[in-house]
Amino acid sequence: MPAVIFKSRVYYGIMAEECKRTIVGRFLKQRPQIDKIRSSFRELISMKGSYKIGAYDNHNVSLDFSIEEEFKNVWFRRVIEIEGMQMWLQKWSPDFKPKEDIPVAPVWILLPGLPFNMHNWHYVKQILSSVGTPLALDVATASKTRPSMAKVRVEIDLLKPRIESVWVGNEDENSPLKGFTQKLEYEAILKYCKHCKKLGHNMLNCRVLERLRAKETLAYDGKEVVDNLEGAQLNNKESANANEMEIAKNIQPTLVDTQVNTNENAKDQEEEAEKNNDSGPVLECGQAQNKLKSVKVKSPCMAERTKNKKKKNNKTKKMLKKKSTVIFKLV
Structure with a gap:
C-alpha cells in the first residue's frame, strides 16, 4: 500500500492554518436540513464578514469565518439552538473525529x-x-x-x-x-x-457506560445463577454418593451375618444328615410323612385272618377249576 508521511510541524502548523477559523457544530440527534440551519443561523447572528456553513454528516456541520473576531464571538457561545435542537460548538482541530468531541x-x-x-x-x-x-x-x-x-x-x-x-x-x-x-x-x-x-x-452519568454496566451485571448474575445451579447439582451428587456409601456400610454387616447364619444352618443340616445315615436311610421330610401315612401296622389277629382268607381263596379257585372241566364220553 502506498504511504504519504507529513512532518508534524507541517500537519499541525501550515496545514492547520487553512482551518484556523473553522468551528464544528455537533447535534446530539440527527441534524435538521442544511438550508434550515443556514437560515436559522442568519436570523440569530448578524455577520459583517463572509461565512460558510457546510454539512459534514448527519450530526456535524462546519462553520468557516473570514473575520477572527466573529469567529471568536460564535465559538464563545458554546451552544446555539437551531430548529428546537442544541448545536454544540467546538473549535476545529487536525485531530477532529466526527464521532468524538475534542476535549x-x-x-x-x-x-x-x-x-x-x-x-x-x-x-x-x-x-x-x-x-x-x-x-x-x-x-x-x-x-x-x-x-x-x-x-x-x-x-x-x-x-x-x-x-x-x-x-x-x-x-x-x-x-x-x-x-x-x-x-x-x-x-x-x-x-x-x-x-x-x-x-x-x-462518566458518572454516562448513558452508554450505564448500559454497558447493566449488560455486564446481567451477564454476571446469569453466570452466578449457573454456577449456583452447578454447585447445587454437585452438592446433591455428593450427598447421594455419601448416602449410598452409608447404606452400603449398613448393609454389609447384615449380609455377613446372613451368610454366617446360612453357613451355620448348612453345617447343622450336614451333621443331622450324617446322624440319619448312621441309623438308616434318610428320607426327605415330605417323603417320610407320606411313607408314615402309607404304612399300616399289622396286629397278630389280622395276620391270622389274612392267612386264613388266602387259604380260602386258594381252595375256592381249585373248586372252580374242577367245576369248569367238562368231560364227554363216547356211548
Whole structure:
C-alpha cells in the first residue's frame, strides 16, 4: 500500500492554518436540513464578514469565518439552538473525529484581587499561559471598570488537572525576588466523558457506560445463577454418593451375618444328615410323612385272618377249576 508521511510541524502548523477559523457544530440527534440551519443561523447572528456553513454528516456541520473576531464571538457561545435542537460548538482541530468531541473548550477564569495595574492583556495572558490559551478579556476588565477582579476567556484542555493558583513575582538587580499567590476561579466548566468522548456529561452519568454496566451485571448474575445451579447439582451428587456409601456400610454387616447364619444352618443340616445315615436311610421330610401315612401296622389277629382268607381263596379257585372241566364220553 502506498504511504504519504507529513512532518508534524507541517500537519499541525501550515496545514492547520487553512482551518484556523473553522468551528464544528455537533447535534446530539440527527441534524435538521442544511438550508434550515443556514437560515436559522442568519436570523440569530448578524455577520459583517463572509461565512460558510457546510454539512459534514448527519450530526456535524462546519462553520468557516473570514473575520477572527466573529469567529471568536460564535465559538464563545458554546451552544446555539437551531430548529428546537442544541448545536454544540467546538473549535476545529487536525485531530477532529466526527464521532468524538475534542476535549478543548473556552472557559471564563476569574482572578480575584489581581493588582489593578495588571488589568492589561499583555500581563494577564502571561499569568494564564500555564493554564491554557488566553483568548480575550471581558468588557469590564478591558475597560478597567471593575478593579477588584479580572476576568479572562481561556481555552483549556478538559482532560488535564485544574490549576488552582499561580505564583506571580518580580525581581531586578537591586531588589530580591518577591511576589504573591494569585488564586484562580473557573466559571461554568464543560463536562467531558472519557468513556464515550462527548461533551456535556462525565462518566458518572454516562448513558452508554450505564448500559454497558447493566449488560455486564446481567451477564454476571446469569453466570452466578449457573454456577449456583452447578454447585447445587454437585452438592446433591455428593450427598447421594455419601448416602449410598452409608447404606452400603449398613448393609454389609447384615449380609455377613446372613451368610454366617446360612453357613451355620448348612453345617447343622450336614451333621443331622450324617446322624440319619448312621441309623438308616434318610428320607426327605415330605417323603417320610407320606411313607408314615402309607404304612399300616399289622396286629397278630389280622395276620391270622389274612392267612386264613388266602387259604380260602386258594381252595375256592381249585373248586372252580374242577367245576369248569367238562368231560364227554363216547356211548
